[in-house]
Amino acid sequence: MLFEKIKMKKLFRNKPAFCALILISIIVITAVFAPFIATHDPSAQDLPRRLSAPSAAHLLGTDDLGRDVFSRTVYGARVSISVGFFAVLITLFIGVILGMVSGYFGGWVDSVIMRFTDIMLCFPTFFLILIVIAFFEPSIINVMVVIGITSWTGLARIVRAEVLSIREREFVLASKMLAVSKTRLLFAHILPNAVSPIIVYAAIGMSAAVLTESGLSFLGLGAQPPMSSWGQILMQGKDYIYVAWWLSLFPGIMILLTVLSFNMIGEALRDILDPKDSKI
Amino acid sequence: MKNKLIPFLFLFFAACSSGVTDKKHESPQYDGAPVYGDAFITAIASDASFLNPILASDTPSGAVNAMLFNGLLKYDENLNIACDLAESFEVSQDGLVITFRLKRNVKWHDGKPFTAKDVKFTYDILVDTNTKTPYSSSFMLVKELEIVDDYTVKAHYEQPFAPNLESWGMSIIAEHVFRGTNFNDAPANRKPVGTGPYKFESWQTDQKIVLKANPDYFEGKPYLSKYIIRIVPDSSVQFLELRNESLDSVDLTPDQWNAYDSFFKSYDKYRQATFSFTFLGFNRLRKPFDNKDFMKAVELAINKKDIIDGVLLGTGIEINGIYPPQSWAYKEIPKSEYDPKKALDILKSIGFLDIDNDGYLEYNGKPFDFTITTNQGNKQRELSAEIIQQHLKKIGINVNIRIIEFSTFINQYIAKREFDAVIIGWSTTLDPDQYSLWHSGQTAPRQYNFLSYNNPKIDKLLEQARTTFDMGKRKKMYHEIQDIMYEDPPCIFLYFPDSLSALHKRFRDVKDFPIGVGYNFIEWWTPRAEVKYSFQE
Numbered sequence: 001m002l003f004e005k006i007k008m009k010k011l012f013r014n015k016p017a018f019c020a021l022i023l024i025s026i027i028v029i030t031a032v033f034a035p036f037i038a039t040h041d042p043s044a045q046d047l048p049r050r051l052s053a054p055s056a057a058h059l060l061g062t063d064d065l066g067r068d069v070f071s072r073t074v075y076g077a078r079v080s081i082s083v084g085f086f087a088v089l090i091t092l093f094i095g096v097i098l099g100m101v102s103g104y105f106g107g108w109v110d111s112v113i114m115r116f117t118d119i120m121l122c123f124p125t126f127f128l129i130l131i132v133i134a135f136f137e138p139s140i141i142n143v144m145v146v147i148g149i150t151s152w153t154g155l156a157r158i159v160r161a162e163v164l165s166i167r168e169r170e171f172v173l174a175s176k177m178l179a180v181s182k183t184r185l186l187f188a189h190i191l192p193n194a195v196s197p198i199i200v201y202a203a204i205g206m207s208a209a210v211l212t213e214s215g216l217s218f219l220g221l222g223a224q225p226p227m228s229s230w231g232q233i234l235m236q237g238k239d240y241i242y243v244a245w246w247l248s249l250f251p252g253i254m255i256l257l258t259v260l261s262f263n264m265i266g267e268a269l270r271d272i273l274d275p276k277d278s279k280i
Numbered sequence: 281m282k283n284k285l286i287p288f289l290f291l292f293f294a295a296c297s298s299g300v301t302d303k304k305h306e307s308p309q310y311d312g313a314p315v316y317g318d319a320f321i322t323a324i325a326s327d328a329s330f331l332n333p334i335l336a337s338d339t340p341s342g343a344v345n346a347m348l349f350n351g352l353l354k355y356d357e358n359l360n361i362a363c364d365l366a367e368s369f370e371v372s373q374d375g376l377v378i379t380f381r382l383k384r385n386v387k388w389h390d391g392k393p394f395t396a397k398d399v400k401f402t403y404d405i406l407v408d409t410n411t412k413t414p415y416s417s418s419f420m421l422v423k424e425l426e427i428v429d430d431y432t433v434k435a436h437y438e439q440p441f442a443p444n445l446e447s448w449g450m451s452i453i454a455e456h457v458f459r460g461t462n463f464n465d466a467p468a469n470r471k472p473v474g475t476g477p478y479k480f481e482s483w484q485t486d487q488k489i490v491l492k493a494n495p496d497y498f499e500g501k502p503y504l505s506k507y508i509i510r511i512v513p514d515s516s517v518q519f520l521e522l523r524n525e526s527l528d529s530v531d532l533t534p535d536q537w538n539a540y541d542s543f544f545k546s547y548d549k550y551r552q553a554t555f556s557f558t559f560l561g562f563n564r565l566r567k568p569f570d571n572k573d574f575m576k577a578v579e580l581a582i583n584k585k586d587i588i589d590g591v592l593l594g595t596g597i598e599i600n601g602i603y604p605p606q607s608w609a610y611k612e613i614p615k616s617e618y619d620p621k622k623a624l625d626i627l628k629s630i631g632f633l634d635i636d637n638d639g640y641l642e643y644n645g646k647p648f649d650f651t652i653t654t655n656q657g658n659k660q661r662e663l664s665a666e667i668i669q670q671h672l673k674k675i676g677i678n679v680n681i682r683i684i685e686f687s688t689f690i691n692q693y694i695a696k697r698e699f700d701a702v703i704i705g706w707s708t709t710l711d712p713d714q715y716s717l718w719h720s721g722q723t724a725p726r727q728y729n730f731l732s733y734n735n736p737k738i739d740k741l742l743e744q745a746r747t748t749f750d751m752g753k754r755k756k757m758y759h760e761i762q763d764i765m766y767e768d769p770p771c772i773f774l775y776f777p778d779s780l781s782a783l784h785k786r787f788r789d790v791k792d793f794p795i796g797v798g799y800n801f802i803e804w805w806t807p808r809a810e811v812k813y814s815f816q817e
Contacts, residue, residue: 045666047589085462226670243540
């Protein structure tokens with residue numbers, strides 16, 4: 001417990017990571033309490049006031065159908081955060097299980113899983129996602145699932161490598177001698193010891209997922225109207241960049257901040273969780 | 281994307297034009313005699329498919345082919361039928377025979393003379409069932425095309441066909457170029473030889489197509505030495521290029537049209553009414569879209585004024601019918617009203633009811649929603665769909681929107697009738713014959729009546745009108761069609777968009793004609809001092 005506390009302290013002492021943590025908290029709170037924070041109904045159209053500049057009535061201006069950009073950005077946070085969260089959840093589920101099974105059992109199981117991982121790695125993820133979305137209807141659920149099932153490969157390899165070394169340790173041998181079941185051994189004994197790289201991967205995976213979702217929505221394959229997402233507002237803004245800068249700027253900043261924050265937290269966690277770093 | 285230049289009907293992609301123009305700024309008309317030189321650079325949104333006017337059915341190919349080829353006849357600047365490759369023409373009393381006398385001084389780009397054989401060859405190719413052309417139907421009505429001598433041809437018709445002259449606007453291709461080749465993938469489809477004011481020079485796929493002035497053109501050598509078509513897929517990128525002055529002519533969206541004047545320092549803006557309408561159409565093969573009352577209710581629930589004001593920004597008109605005011609067949613029809621309350625009453629009377637009080641109506645006790653599908657790349661249609669979605673939500677109808685790439689949309693959705701509702705447009709001919717759009721016999725997979733509209737009275741009038749030559753009688757029939765369609769609309773008419781474009785100011789002798797700005801393109805020129813691109817001749 002003391003150990004955890006010291007780690008948390010280190011995280012807070014790392015200024016960029018601390019700022020990132022605050023930013024992420026704000027964005028998550030925004031996403032959760034979107035209906036209370038938004039000043040307008042995000043899909044309410046007000047055509048006479050379309051493309052009006054930021055003002056007191058519309059904090060970040062309006063889009064091409066007169067919808068409030070601030071409210072749409074707030075609701076967009078929901079899409080980005082939930083896509084990031086669920087995509088990473090799926091990634092973790094697949095990556096951790098395949099990695100552990102592969103690392104622990106070794107032999108032909110390992111070969112089969114790792115060759116399959118190699119095959120998956122051959123395809124550029126973004127194009128794989130494009131193909132899958134083209135086959136199914138574009139929807140935000142599909143985006144989550146597809147990002148999840150295409151980005152587990154790196155994690156599976158990391159987990160496998162960790163497990164390979166952990167399974168040789170004495171406590172594993174001890175557990176085996178006590179006839180602990182394989183599932184229990186894997187999940188209760190080995191997994192907790194391999195958790196640091198997984199946490200780091202998850203944090204960085206969040207940022208990748210948010211970025212991928214924005215990219216897909218920018219191409220019109222993510223969130224479908226009238227739902228709003230940052231990538232989608234950005235795409236709208238592209239057509240009006242010469243008259244309505246606010247349409248591209250604010251969602252762009254939000255994507256930047258979110259991705260940057262997750263990356264910084266990931267970096268900081270990596271430093272802190274590094275066992276070679278002896279300074280406590 | 282479908283063609284606009286050859287007189288047939290097309291599903292259109294963005295606005296295509298020909299009609300009344302309204303020039304915003306007046307550029308000073310100079311001084312001095314025209315000089316040769318300079319280039320004209322324009323942009324198209326996607327690459328051409330065939331530089332062969334028989335095979336091409338898309339707007340980009342059409343735009344290029346118009347510079348390379350000529351038909352026997354054309355529309356003149358005031359929208360009257362006039363001679364192009366024909367010297368004169370004559371229609372027999374009964375309307376069954378047209379005699380064309382051809383111009384004698386016309387040469388193909390490779391120097392060979394143009395003769396009646398080429399006309400006959402073009403006709404043979406058009407009616408050959410192996411040719412992959414969408415333009416055969418009008419020529420199938422020609423019983424025989426007879427070569428009288430080298431410069432005279434006669435077209436014999438089975439029965440009178442009113443739009444027959446218009447159909448001879450079809451571009452003529454050279455016999456000696458295609459003879460003995462497989463027409464559908466002949467090398468000349470990428471290296472065209474025509475009779476037009478510009479000759480083909482080069483084509484870099486997805487980059488640009490370069491044409492050069494034809495010194496032997498029968499109406500005189502064009503003043504501008506090169507005609508360059510660049511492929512710029514994104515309209516916002518085209519607009520940025522316009523601000524850099526790297527394009528001479530660009531189509532504008534309504535928002536770009538209304539952008540700051542300083543963007544257009546070196547450009548004139550042109551606005552033209554079009555013969556094309558955008559509509560919301562329902563698939564009558566599905567329930568409840570086959571119910572007249574359902575469509576009536578949807579129409580009452582949509583405030584079309586919102587679309588005209590909010591999406592087109594006033595650069596278009598609301599018309600409740602198939603003809604624009606500049607058509608001779610146009611009849612003023614009352615506009616549809618906006619009355620959501622009445623819409624709800626109608627819906628209730630045909631089985632829609634909100635049983636579970638969730639704010640959405642159920643149809644015969646089951647949850648109800650439908651999908652509006654439209655094509656990517658036409659912002660006005662996407663926005664219209666979102667406005668309609670919002671308006672229908674107010675009366676409790678749940679609408680989904682799908683936006684799909686144009687050719688997939690046409691081939692996978694429209695052709696297979698895989699849709700609930702679509703927003704799309706027809707770019708129509710100047711001749712009011714719309715037999716293929718609304719006749720109940722035109723509903724086969726690739727045919728144009730994809731909404732499966734079926735009204736026996738309309739069928740009969742369409743058949744009669746296209747075989748009647750008397751303008752007065754024809755006009756009456758088209759008026760009657762519009763009256764019947766008011767009672768039984770084939771679709772919900774949204775708007776007739778204007779075509780908006782910008783043109784660089786350095787060109788002189790640019791004139792506004794009722795048919796459009798580019799009509800006298802070969803007479804455009806740039807004064808020496810303002811030449812932007814120079815070439816060694």
